[in-house]
Amino acid sequence: xxxxxxxxxxxxxxxxxxxxxxxxxxxxxxxxxxxxxxxxxxxxxxxxxxxxxxxxxxxxxxxxxxxxxxxxxxxxxxxxxxxxxxxxxxxxxxxxxxxxxxxxxxxxxxxxxxxxxxxxxxxxxxxxxxxxxxxx
Ligand code: THU
Numbered sequence: 001x002x003x004x005x006x007x008x009x010x011x012x013x014x015x016x017x018x019x020x021x022x023x024x025x026x027x028x029x030x031x032x033x034x035x036x037x038x039x040x041x042x043x044x045x046x047x048x049x050x051x052x053x054x055x056x057x058x059x060x061x062x063x064x065x066x067x068x069x070x071x072x073x074x075x076x077x078x079x080x081x082x083x084x085x086x087x088x089x090x091x092x093x094x095x096x097x098x099x100x101x102x103x104x105x106x107x108x109x110x111x112x113x114x115x116x117x118x119x120x121x122x123x124x125x126x127x128x129x130x131x132x133x134x135x136x
Pocket of ligand 1: 045056057058059089090
């Protein structure tokens with residue numbers, strides 16, 4: 001039987017990532033952690049800026065680390081605030097996760113483990129661009 005995925009460990013790694021957040025404006029730290037299909041762990045923390053609108057969510061750093069360290073597909077993802085509580089990725093970051101994990105990516109949420117397809121229904125993705133290419 002396949003071993004149970006260790007969500008407790010992944011969440012602990014996300015909580016640790018949140019301790020590195022640079023969030024002097026909101027005071028709201030976020031940490032994200034994910035497993036890649038080759039077993040790598042990638043993480044991110046939010047990084048704010050005096051020009052509030054250009055804040056980098058924790059997921060942005062995570063996706064950058066994914067590509068920086070060899071690419072691949074995200075398989076398991078968790079995101080927490082500074083208190084270690086599970087939070088949902090914002091709308092923009094759901095799109096980033098869709099791009100890099102696809103519909104089967106698993107997320108640990110307060111409502112249990114859910115797929116990306118469930119948390120971003122009717123997603124727009126790369127397939128839509130291909131369709132546009134063939135249909136003009
Ligand atoms: N934040 C994230 O890092 N990820 C999310 O998915 C939600 C929001 C950050 C952005 C900002 O630094 C702080 O949380 C408050 O919105």
